[in-house]
Amino acid sequence: MKFNTKTIHGGQEPDKAYGSVMPPIYQTSTFAQSTPGGHKGYEYGRTHNPTRNALENAFASLENGTHGLAFGSGLAAIDAVMKLLKSGDEVISTNDLYGGTYRLFTKIFEAFGIKFHFVGMENAAGIESYINENTKLIWIETPTNPMMNIIDIEATSAIAKKHNLLVAVDNTFATPYLQRPLDLGADIVMHSVTKYIGGHSDLIMGALIVKDKALADRLYFIQNASGAICGPMDSFLALRGIKTLHVRMQRHCENGKAIAEYLAKHPKISTVYWPGFETHPNHEIAKKQMDDFGGMISFVTKGNDYDQAIRIIENLQVFTLAESLGGVESLAGHPASMTHASIPKEEREKTGVVDSLIRLSVGIEDVDDLIADLAQALSK
Ligand SMILES: *Cc1c(COP(=O)(O)O)cnc(C)c1O
Numbered sequence: 001m002k003f004n005t006k007t008i009h010g011g012q013e014p015d016k017a018y019g020s021v022m023p024p025i026y027q028t029s030t031f032a033q034s035t036p037g038g039h040k041g042y043e044y045g046r047t048h049n050p051t052r053n054a055l056e057n058a059f060a061s062l063e064n065g066t067h068g069l070a071f072g073s074g075l076a077a078i079d080a081v082m083k084l085l086k087s088g089d090e091v092i093s094t095n096d097l098y099g100g101t102y103r104l105f106t107k108i109f110e111a112f113g114i115k116f117h118f119v120g121m122e123n124a125a126g127i128e129s130y131i132n133e134n135t136k137l138i139w140i141e142t143p144t145n146p147m148m149n150i151i152d153i154e155a156t157s158a159i160a161k162k163h164n165l166l167v168a169v170d171n172t173f174a175t176p177y178l179q180r181p182l183d184l185g186a187d188i189v190m191h192s193v194t195k196y197i198g199g200h201s202d203l204i205m206g207a208l209i210v211k212d213k214a215l216a217d218r219l220y221f222i223q224n225a226s227g228a229i230c231g232p233m234d235s236f237l238a239l240r241g242i243k244t245l246h247v248r249m250q251r252h253c254e255n256g257k258a259i260a261e262y263l264a265k266h267p268k269i270s271t272v273y274w275p276g277f278e279t280h281p282n283h284e285i286a287k288k289q290m291d292d293f294g295g296m297i298s299f300v301t302k303g304n305d306y307d308q309a310i311r312i313i314e315n316l317q318v319f320t321l322a323e324s325l326g327g328v329e330s331l332a333g334h335p336a337s338m339t340h341a342s343i344p345k346e347e348r349e350k351t352g353v354v355d356s357l358i359r360l361s362v363g364i365e366d367v368d369d370l371i372a373d374l375a376q377a378l379s380k
Pocket of ligand 1: 074075076192194
């Protein structure tokens with residue numbers, strides 16, 4: 001089945017009870033038993049729910065995995081991955097990382113004795129010098145947030161295999177429409193479903209997808225034992241979002257390209273970060289592992305003035321100033337004061353998150369209106 005069919009049918013079948021085409025919302029905490037242990041596959045809603053299971057099957061199908069798991073947020077999904085580890089273990093992670101992931105790693109899991117190395121992974125071979133006998137996991141985010149660096153998933157996974165390490169990829173920015181990490185050798189794919197997969201800025205959810213039964217069983221155990229699941233109503237909304245993922249992503253990519261090109265020519269802008277440019281340092285890897293370049297763009301204004309950046313985002317009218325990304329509506333954000341405020345200034349500036357950096361999540365509105373909006377905000 002091709003991707004554009006999988007979004008609609010992948011892992012899905014009409015409901016067994018009445019044939020409803022969309023899975024019913026099983027809004028229940030528990031399931032009746034005829035005798036202790038005599039049930040129809042469902043006992044208790046933390047462990048299993050039919051609506052959530054339908055969604056988990058759809059996740060697995062989209063990422064070419066065998067098992068999917070849904071969580072109450074993207075961070076809850078990452079939290080579950082970290083619980084595969086124990087005190088003394090080490091993780092090598094992308095340095096240009098979603099702020100909340102950095103916070104979870106450094107403020108929660110470091111206290112449990114897990115050691116993190118934050119590394120620029122654009123050169124995959126450079127990772128090898130951080131590997132020792134305690135290393136257990138490589139955490140990749142690509143494209144990175146907000147600098148749009150590209151990490152070679154296949155090359156990194158090959159190094160990890162040599163040393164028997166797990167590779168997890170945060171695939172939130174690319175979505176499986178653009179990039180399927182399990183096919184490139186990764187072991188775990190993670191999503192903030194809150195973003196493109198949900199697609200409508202109306203839910204908070206996370207996902208993990210794997211292709212190995214033993215690893216899936218360990219994660220299902222953690223999901224049930226720690227309990228950070230999502231509810232049946234949100235599962236239904238995410239399933240509904242997935243049905244249009246491919247058409248939304250196609251438009252996000254088209255609009256993203258047009259806006260990146262517009263911004264690159266603008267006299268007030270010094271740099272535009274978008275992996276579709278041939279001048280992007282990792283463009284060749286992006287071309288190899290992604291099917292298109294997405295709708296996430298960051299840019300820096302000439303002079304790198306904090307107040308000017310704030311003025312630009314305040315003056316945008318079609319773009320909404322907000323955290324988050326990946327919805328049908330265009331959003332603009334200021335990483336230094338918003339998503340990345342929890343990363344110390346020296347740390348964030350090392351990775352390029354300077355004061356005038358603005359990040360756009362280009363939506364699926366008419367691109368002429370989006371460009372006109374940027375033009376008027378930049379002219380102020
Ligand atoms: C939003 C986001 C997360 C965290 O997901 P939540 O659903 O907000 O918990 C993790 N990684 C990336 C790249 C994100 O954009």
